[in-house]
Structure formats: C-alpha cells, structure tokens
Amino acid sequence: MSATSFLKTKLVPRALSDQIDRIRKPTGSLGYDPWGYNSEVIKLGLALTQQLYEKYFRVHTEGVEKVPAEGPVLIVANHSGQLPLDGVLVGYALAAREHNPRMPRAMIERFFPTVPYLGNLLNEMGAVLGDPINCSKMLANNEAVIVFPEGVRGSGKLYRDRYQLKRFGNGFMYLAMKYGAPVVPVGVVGCEETIPAIANIKPLARALGVPYAPVALPVVFPAKVHLNFGDPMYFDNRDLPEEQVQERVEQVKAAISELIDKGLSDRKRLF
Structure with a gap:
C-alpha cells in the first residue's frame, strides 16, 4: 500500500471520498491529468480543508448552487489574507455542495510553484499557474476556474485597506467572452482578518524574490468566513474596444463589492 493510500484510509472520511468520486475528471493510467491533478491527493487535501x-x-x-453544473465557468472573487486561503475555501464549497459538485481549478501566482514541493502539491490538488494560456486550456476543457483579478494587489493588501477592491485586470473578461463562460462573482469576507498585515517590506520582498514581505504575526487567526456567490453574469463575444471591455470588468467588480457588503452586514462577529 502506498503512503497516499495509507493516509487516505486513515484521514479521509468515507462520505468525503464518495463525494469526490462523484466528480469525474479524465485522468491517465497513473491517475493524473495533463496539469497534474490527482484524485487521491485531492481527497487528502480536502479532508484537511x-x-x-x-x-x-x-x-x-x-x-454556491448558482455555479453552473457543467461547462466552462469563471468564479471571480476578491483576494485577501496573504495566503491563498480564500481560493481553498471557495474551491471546497463547490466540491462539497450537495447537488452537482464540481472540482474547480484555481489560478495561482507564479511565486508558489517555485517553492520546493509546494508547486507539485498544488498541481495535484487542481491548481494551475495563473496565465492566460493555462486558463484558456481549462475553459476549453469545460472546467470551472477560480480567478482573482486583483492578483497580488489583493492578497498582499494591508489591514488598513481591508475590503477595498484593488484594480482588476481585464484578462478574465476576454476569456469569458471568447469561451462563452459565465462569470460567477463571489464576495469573500473574513480572510482579511486571518493574517492581518500592518506593513510590507518591499526591499526584503525584492531581495527574496517574493511578491511581498508582510509585517504580521506568524499565526493564522480563526476568523469566521462568509462566502457569498452571486448570480452568473453572461457576456457576448462582440468585438469591443478596450474601454467597453473595461466597463464589463467594472460590472463584475461592482457585483463583488455588493456581495462583500452583504457579508460584512451579515457577520455578527470577527471570530
């Protein structure tokens, strides 16, 4: 018995294992798909998650039931918290939903695959390097893809800037238009409080070759998290000038802002 199989029998609840088995992913004879996804590794990852x-x-x-059951879809959320906990929680919500569960693919920053062992582990759990080519291939393969258009501008924001959306890139909108993929906005509330940073040491970040070097306590606080999924947004593939594409991006950004406001209004406590 392999180490993965042994750990799976000890750590993965039967109900969770059966849930993942309901989600069909085409894999090769060794259990991997072309991007490294492995259903046995994902079971261990989701057991911890x-x-x-x-x-x-x-x-x-x-x-979460608003995410279409099949076909290409972009799940677009605000980014925060120094670590990609928001993407992990959004992904679990979709994989664990009662009806029509899906295993989404997350677009990750270029920094993460450079960390020894972490890159391979993230690939095995469905994450893919966040560039337009990979995202295009995912959508062409009818995948659900989690995208954070703020990028490191969002994940590395300081606590004083919490829940203030940073500039969105336009790339996800061009892909949504090209592949006819609905955009499902998500407002994430709570991750801002998990690792609050009061400063970013930019010279240290440059020296280490990392996106940011936050000044924060070395602990992940157990903040209560709210995930609010909005209605799918559909955009046609007309040939539009850049400013009109930007207008569509702003529509998505506004929808996410409303969902964030809802989460902030609904939560009764931070922890």
Missing part, C-alpha cells in the same frame, strides 16, 4: 472549513473558519456559504 474540511476541518478548516467547518471547524476553524466556520464558513457560512450562500449561493
């Missing part, structure tokens, strides 16, 4: 989701962050999720 389940504990974080249900017991540590006590995630309250609304509207």
Whole structure:
C-alpha cells in the first residue's frame, strides 16, 4: 500500500471520498491529468480543508448552487489574507455542495510553484499557474476556474485597506467572452482578518524574490468566513474596444463589492 493510500484510509472520511468520486475528471493510467491533478491527493487535501472549513473558519456559504453544473465557468472573487486561503475555501464549497459538485481549478501566482514541493502539491490538488494560456486550456476543457483579478494587489493588501477592491485586470473578461463562460462573482469576507498585515517590506520582498514581505504575526487567526456567490453574469463575444471591455470588468467588480457588503452586514462577529 502506498503512503497516499495509507493516509487516505486513515484521514479521509468515507462520505468525503464518495463525494469526490462523484466528480469525474479524465485522468491517465497513473491517475493524473495533463496539469497534474490527482484524485487521491485531492481527497487528502480536502479532508484537511474540511476541518478548516467547518471547524476553524466556520464558513457560512450562500449561493454556491448558482455555479453552473457543467461547462466552462469563471468564479471571480476578491483576494485577501496573504495566503491563498480564500481560493481553498471557495474551491471546497463547490466540491462539497450537495447537488452537482464540481472540482474547480484555481489560478495561482507564479511565486508558489517555485517553492520546493509546494508547486507539485498544488498541481495535484487542481491548481494551475495563473496565465492566460493555462486558463484558456481549462475553459476549453469545460472546467470551472477560480480567478482573482486583483492578483497580488489583493492578497498582499494591508489591514488598513481591508475590503477595498484593488484594480482588476481585464484578462478574465476576454476569456469569458471568447469561451462563452459565465462569470460567477463571489464576495469573500473574513480572510482579511486571518493574517492581518500592518506593513510590507518591499526591499526584503525584492531581495527574496517574493511578491511581498508582510509585517504580521506568524499565526493564522480563526476568523469566521462568509462566502457569498452571486448570480452568473453572461457576456457576448462582440468585438469591443478596450474601454467597453473595461466597463464589463467594472460590472463584475461592482457585483463583488455588493456581495462583500452583504457579508460584512451579515457577520455578527470577527471570530
């Protein structure tokens, strides 16, 4: 018995294993797809995520059923918290939903694959290097893809700037238009408080070759997280000038802002 199989039998609840088996992913004879996804590794990852989701962050999720059951879709959310916990929690919410669960692919920053072992692990759990070519291939393969248009501008924001959306890139909109992929906006509330940073040491970040070097306590706080999924937004593939594409991006950004406001209004406490 391999180490992965042994750990799976010890750590993965049967109900969760059966849930993942319901999600069909085409894999080769060794159990991997062309981007490194492995269903046995994902079971271990989701078993850990389940504990974080249900017991540590006590995630309250609304509207996850709005994500289409099949076909290409872009799940677009605000980014925050220094670590990609928001993407992990959004992905788990979709994989664990009762009806028509899906295993989304997350677009990750170029920094993460450079970390020893972490890059391979993230690939095995469905993450893909966040560039337009990879995202195009995912959508062409009818995948659900999690995208954070703020990029490191969002994940590395300081606590004083919490829940203030940074500039969105336009790339996701061009892909949504090209592949006829609906955009499902998501407002994430709570991750801003998990690793609050008071400063970013830019010279240190440049020296280390990392996107940012936050000044923060070396602990992940158990903030209560709210995930609010909005209605799918559809955009045709007309040949539009850049400013009109930007207008569409702003529509998505406004929808996410409203969902963030809803989460902030709904939450009764930080922890």
